[in-house]
Amino acid sequence: MAAMKSVSISLVLVIVLVAQSQLMPQSLAQTCSSSLSTLNVCAPFVMPGAAATATPSPDCCNALQTIEHDCLCNTIRIASRIPAQCNLPPLTCGAN
Known part of the structure; x- marks a missing residue:
């Protein structure tokens, strides 16, 4: 189960980094990508x-x-657009 979580996290991180590299200037994307990898x-x-x-x-x-604030915000913004780009319903993240 722990290995599956690790794979899931890595997959999400790769998807976000790829999307980010397409939408940000290359130097900013590389700096942001390496910073985000520390969030594992x-x-x-x-x-x-x-919990x-x-x-x-x-x-x-x-x-x-x-x-950096901009890196984190851009990553969240990009990640939230991925479902629409895959012809999936938009994310709705309400309090559970």
Whole structure:
């Protein structure tokens, strides 16, 4: 099960990085991509089944702190557009 989570995280990260490289200037995409790769330590807190009250590890918080605001925002924006580009319904992320 843990291996499947790792594969899922890696797959999502690759999809976002590919989409990002298509929509951002190359130098910005490379810098952002390498910064985003440090967020793998946050995987336990974003995977399905993670406890909503779980506190991210110090390593996760430190990795997140190193990511530039624009990089993170652009990545989220790009990731949210992927379903529409794949002819899937848009994401609706409400509180559960």
